Amino acid sequence: MTEGLAASTSEVEPVSSPPAGLVLAGDIAHPARLTVRDLHAWPQREARVSFECATSGVQCHHFQGPLLHDVLCAAEPDFDPARRKDRLRFLIAVTGADGHHALLSWGEIDPDFGRAPVLLATAMDGVALDRHGPQLVLPQDRCGARHISAITAIRVEAHVRSGA
Template sequence: MSQSLAAADRAAGQVAELVITGDLARPARMTVSDLLAWPQHQAEVAFECATSGIQHHRFTGPLLHDVLTDTGPAFDLARRKDRLRFLIAVRGADGHHAVLSWAEIDPDFGGAPVLLAATLDDTPLDPVGPQLVLPQDRCGARHISGIDAIRVDGGYSAMSRAW
């Protein structure tokens, strides 16, 4: 969906939808309500914003690792290092992008508690879509609001064709 169509749908009261694609056995479409069905984790986050200084927020939502694992990434679980080649591209409806490695969120490696937040300061994110939250980041640049797409791919060459 184009950025302008996504913005128009959201303005018209449509529920924001997240599309998860890539090297997956089970690509998915989810709303914030769908994310609430997952075990919820909370993160108290303080990050520096270049335009407004330090921000303090409380986010709640499932772990990105849990949601993406459920989509069946196309790596061989018996070969632990096979996961290391996978990248996760996240896009917000406003066009903001970030890329993470699978190893960054995998409990066997970095184990970062990255959230797909369903609430921000106890306010549901249904109208705008989930937010990517990296509690370990000092800078909030990878906190992507209104996520409309996540793509999981098994390497740099695949990522260059992603969007």
């Protein structure tokens, strides 16, 4: 047996097809289905992140991927362009393949407000996430609860309708 190969087939990870991609929907002009490969079209950022995981303790990872803000802006959320504050009524719901959910406000990621460098990671610790799907990474969070693996959906919704 060649050195470095698994000793038995029970140790070999089964080959699976790549995820279908995440569904980007909601109050946006351009709904889409995006794969990790699609996310490479945006400028890639890097972040070294440490966070506490309730089940695994402190985790330290190096992530690469586009900013969530950049990807969502390309989908053209239904903002009133004449009113900067209009962006603050939008919420971002992220869902993972395991059913894990997280909610962010647009103000958190908007450069005019919170400016949080939230990533849609395409790689973790130098390993591409093509087979697993993108991961939501919040470098500013001390707790890892909002880090969502294998994202299946991102929904951008206006909490209150404009003019209401």
